[in-house]
Amino acid sequence: MKVGVIGCGNICGQYLEYARQFGGLEIAALADLDRERAAAMAERFGIARSGTVDELLGGDEVELVINLTIPAAHAEVALRAIEAGKHVYGEKPFTATVEQGQEVMAAGKRRGLALGCAPDTFLGTAHQTCRKLIDDGAIGRPVAATAFMIIAGHESWHPDPGFYYAPGGGPLLDMGPYYIHALVNLLGPVQRVSAEAGVQITPRTITSEPKRGQTIDVETPDHITASLQFEDGAIGTLVTSFAGQHSPHDAQNPITVYGTEGTLRVPDPNGFDGPVYLRHGPDGEDELIESAFAHPNGRSLGVAEMIEAIAAGRSPRASGALAWHALQVMHAALMSSEEGRRIEVPHEIERPAMMDADAVVSA
Ligand SMILES: NC(=O)c1ccc[n+]([C@@H]2O[C@H](COP(=O)([O-])OP(=O)(O)OC[C@H]3O[C@@H](n4cnc5c(N)ncnc54)[C@H](O)[C@@H]3O)[C@@H](O)[C@H]2O)c1
Structure with missing residues (x-):
């Protein structure tokens, strides 16, 4: 096409x-x-x-x-x-x-x-391997997940970082889509959200060129902790922050999914690939799992999959509906914190289907 x-x-x-x-x-x-x-x-x-x-x-x-x-x-x-x-x-x-x-x-x-939208990283080989493990019952029934995106903020490298701290910016709207798409791929749609959000560090001093030395007043929360109730029963904790001086030690695997029979460590959803670890049973140890998929990774994967979907007359996996759901989850988290109440999220979307092992045409 x-x-x-x-x-x-x-x-x-x-x-x-x-x-x-x-x-x-x-x-x-x-x-x-x-x-x-x-x-x-x-x-x-x-x-x-x-x-x-x-x-x-x-x-x-x-x-x-x-x-x-x-x-x-x-x-x-x-x-x-x-x-x-x-x-x-x-x-x-x-x-x-x-x-x-x-x-x-x-x-x-x-x-x-057809409408499609990034992030499509959850279609990558690592995230699809995690999906297959869950669908195959490798961790039993998923009951909970944690996801941590904690960094110091972008004023040390971005040439013009002010917009990250204005309404419409912040760590949740900037990075949340990667995490929410990855979690919905693994656990299904989100039904309800509650959150605490705050401006934890203000003002910020820019240390990158050309605005070195200028300060930014932070006008939107720079730290948000959200509880996500998934429709299928799992409960998630999503922390997005520009207020941590150091990322958590396992930054490579910032998402963990806990099941009744095992635990899955999921790689950074800002990438398509990365190590997947599975721990099974009460005495198990982390086992590095080989990828179950071989399709090409990289930005455009979601577009290639969408073109296949259009030809087949079905919805794309990285769909506009999924991104629209993620947007509503993020806004619900900010609203929940502001208003001090839990927010129901429309969740008529379906969990995107797992990739076919032979899908997505390569050149
Ligand atoms: N830069 C990244 O690392 C990165 C990573 C992932 C996602 N994204 C997303 O990708 C999008 C683009 O980010 P970017 O970093 O490339 O931004 P950018 O500012 O570097 O580029 C945006 C481009 O769009 C053009 N543009 C703006 N409004 C337009 C309009 N109405 N019609 C036609 N052209 C218009 C601008 O002239 C500019 O060339 C954003 O939504 C961002 O969230 C960026």
Whole structure:
């Protein structure tokens, strides 16, 4: 399928690089508000066409748009692409607000177009291996999970880190999608959320160039602890923080799933691969589990899977509905803390199906 990319910033190169692995996915055109940025990226990756968003959406060549714009533009660009009759796969978060998410979901449904969204890391070989272990009963019935994303914040390296500490930023909206998608893949949808969130460290001093020495007032929680009640019964603890000086010692495996017969250590959901450890029985020791899947990893995997889904007339696994669910879970956590109550989350989505061992075409 011919695919166009809108938004040629930081993350775009990774998509274009890894897209080459997938036979059914051909990047045909690039667009950006900044035409020169799109042209430079097209030249670097040998892509024939680049130009404005209108030019990309105007033609019939492109059937699917990858939306790699900034979060504030996700909804507007997705709605324009849907209006032009294109399937849309977006970067996280699904949209900046819950209301925008609803609008994009409704527009996709109305036009009968497929919606997909990152993070797709849960489709990676490591996370699918974890999924297979759970479905095969390796840990018995899952009863609980913990997930920890604890870092010091981005002011030590990002050239312009202020937006991470403004409303719409914060560690939950920035990193939560990776963890929530991974947990829903393993445990199913979330039914209810309660949380405590606070601004733990303010102001922040920027130590990266070019704004070294400037300070940032933190205006959104920089530490959020959420309890997630999963529909199937498991209870999760999700901690996202820009207020920890050191990551937990097992940063490589920040998610643990506890079952009635064993424990699973799941690799960092910000990556597609990594070590999977299973401990079985009361006296068991961590056993390193070999991957049960061999498909290519890397950003674009979710798009390649979505193209297969469209051809087969089914929903994509890294679906807009999943990303929309994750957005509602995150907003429910922030609301729960603000209002001091538990929040019910609409959870009509299904757990995405496990990857087929032979799925996702490689080039
Ligand atoms: N940078 C990363 O490491 C990273 C990792 C994972 C996910 N993401 C996500 O990817 C998305 C893009 O991030 P980025 O770091 O590449 O951002 P970026 O700011 O580097 O690039 C965004 C690009 O989109 C363009 N753009 C903005 N609004 C537009 C519009 N209305 N129409 C056309 N073009 C528009 C900008 O000109 C810019 O070139 C974000 O949603 C982010 O959350 C980024």
